[in-house]
Amino acid sequence: MTDADDEIVRSGRDAEATKRALVRAARRRFATEGYRATTVRQIAADVGVNVALINRYFVSKDGLFEACMLRTSDELATRSTVPATTPAEVIERLIAHALNAPNGDDPLQLLLLLRSSGDENADRIRRRTLEHFTRKLAGASGWSPDDPTTEPVLLKAQLAIATMLGVVMLRTSAAVEPVASATAEELAGPLREVLRVLLDDRRP
Amino acid sequence: MTDADDEIVRSGRDAEATKRALVRAARRRFATEGYRATTVRQIAADVGVNVALINRYFVSKDGLFEACMLRTSDELATRSTVPATTPAEVIERLIAHALNAPNGDDPLQLLLLLRSSGDENADRIRRRTLEHFTRKLAGASGWSPDDPTTEPVLLKAQLAIATMLGVVMLRTSAAVEPVASATAEELAGPLREVLRVLLDDRRP
C-alpha cells in the first residue's frame, strides 16, 4: 500500500514519482468509485500533494483518466496474454489476474475498463483496449485474425472477458455475498470450467 | 420510446403518470451513465417537467434511485425466475432477459444492479436485491436454502449472474465490438453453454 513512490513523494521533489503516484491513486479511485464520483481533490489528498499538480502534469481530469487507461492498456497487453501459448495457460493467467488480493492493482485494471469517462477520447481508448484484449485472447485459442469464418471464436473470447469483468465487479465494487468474500480457490474451480467452454475448443 | 406515459405527462396533470415517467427516465440514465454522472435536471428534461417535481415526488435524488431499485427488484424477482421450474427454463429466461432489444428496459434493470449510488441506503437495497436474485437462481437449480453443504451452488449461481451482468455491460454501456452488435441468436449459443455449466448439474 505505502510503497516506494509514496515515500519519495512525501519526502521531496521527484516529478516522475509524483506522476506515478497520482496515476496509481487515480486508478484506484476511478475503478472503485467511477469517473464522475471521483474528485481531483480526493486523488491529490490520497497522494498528499496539492490539487494543482494534477492540472500541471495531466492538463485536466480527463488527461489523468487517459493516462490511467493507457497504462492499463499496456500492462494488460504485455502481462496477461503475451507469455501464454496454450489455452489452458491463458485461462490460468486470466483467473489469477482477476482473483488477486483486493489490494492488488490487477482486478482494478480490469474494472477500469468498464468505467466510461464521458470524454470521447478516453472512451475510445477504453473501447480499443477491450477489443485488442479480445483479439489477444482469441488468438491464444487458435483463432487467426485473417480467417473471417471463425468469428464466433472472437465472440466467445469476449464473453470470457465479460464473465471476468462481472466477477470483479461483484467482488469489489458491488461487494455482493457470497462471491465477495469467497476465496480465490473456491472461485477458480467453476471459473475454470466456464473459461474452458469459451476459450478451449479441445476441452475434455 | 415515446409511449403512453410521456403523452399523458406532456398533455396534462397526472401525478402518477409523471412519477412513472420520471422513474423510467431515471432508470435509463442511472443504468447507462451511473448515479453521479446523472443529474436531476437531465431526468426532468427527459420527461419534460420541472426539476422541482423530483424533489416533490421522491424527496431527493437518492429517493428516486431507491424507487428505481425497488421496481427493478420486484420485476426481476417475479418475471425472471418465479414462473420457471427447471434449470433449462431458468437459463432460457435469463438469456432472454439480458439479450432483449437495446431499447427494452430489461437489460437496463440488470445493469442498474451494478451501479453504486454512494448512498448507503440505496446501496444496501441494491446488494440485497442481488443476493435475493442469487438465491432464487440457485433454488431453481435444485439448491435448498436449508442445506449448507451445497454452498458452491450459490456461488455458481452468482457467477452466472456476473456473466450476464458483464455481457450486458459490454453491450450497452461500453459498446465493445463484436459483442455490442452481435445478435441475440449469435450470443445465445455460447451463453447457454456457460449457464449450463453453472446452473444445471444434470447437463449432458
Place this chain on the structure above:
DNA sequence: TCGTCAAGTCAGCATCCGCTTACATACCGA
C-alpha cells in the same frame, strides 16, 4: 553566497448540482 528554475502550494474564480421557497395554473366539488 546567490541566482535560476523546477516542484509544489495557496487562494480564488466560474460553473454546475441538489434542493427549497414562493408563485402560477388547471381541475373539481359546492
Place this chain on the structure above:
DNA sequence: TCGGTATGTAAGCGGATGCTGACTTGACGA
C-alpha cells in the same frame, strides 16, 4: 360561479468541483 387543492413552474441559494494564476520553497551550479 367560485374557492380550494393538486399539479407544475420560476428563480435562486449554499456548496462542491474543475481549473487557473500568482506565489513560495527547495535543489544546485557558478
